Amino acid sequence: GILSSGQAGSASVFNEDGTTADFRVESTSNTHMLFVDGGLNRVGIGTSAPSHTLHVNSAGTNINSRFESTDTAVTIQLKDSTGIATLEARNDFRFKVDTSTELMRLKNSGSLNLVSGGLQINNTTVINASRNLTNIGTISSGAITSSGNVTAFSDERLKDNIQTLD
Numbered sequence: 001g002i003l004s005s006g007q008a009g010s011a012s013v014f015n016e017d018g019t020t021a022d023f024r025v026e027s028t029s030n031t032h033m034l035f036v037d038g039g040l041n042r043v044g045i046g047t048s049a050p051s052h053t054l055h056v057n058s059a060g061t062n063i064n065s066r067f068e069s070t071d072t073a074v075t076i077q078l079k080d081s082t083g084i085a086t087l088e089a090r091n092d093f094r095f096k097v098d099t100s101t102e103l104m105r106l107k108n109s110g111s112l113n114l115v116s117g118g119l120q121i122n123n124t125t126v127i128n129a130s131r132n133l134t135n136i137g138t139i140s141s142g143a144i145t146s147s148g149n150v151t152a153f154s155d156e157r158l159k160d161n162i163q164t165l166d
Helices: none
Strands: 023-025 034-037 042-045 054-056 074-080 083-089 093-096 102-106 112-114 119-121 124-127 138-140 143-145
Touching: none
Parallel strands: 042 054
Antiparallel strands: 023 034, 034 042, 074 083, 083 093, 093 102, 102 112, 119 124, 138 143
């Protein structure tokens, strides 16, 4: 049933007994604009069969959701038992490991900035936290140095006046 005192500051409670009763709100063209599945503990927006705790279906519209702030940034936090990851938008994307430690930034120009930490490819560090290339070499003042062997190849067909050195 529905419980409501009708008093200012009061709330309406649906399904107070915790049965498997569903709750549905219709809009002009959507019979399940808002749907609460009481048996599966799921909420659907635009769907009659939510597959997750929150399931949003925008039908034929590509823009599914908008998170907007009147401040200079909008933030989405993802939290599990190991910590918090944050995605912040300020006309770019900023990836953080908590609410303040930025690791990298994907700028609206398309460039990717490593703010802290390094870069790994296939579990091999190629740029360390000091911004040095590792397992490849180091770039400093335009010169590339390496602590290992460096092999260079050249195509003889592209050369003139080749002479043998004594």
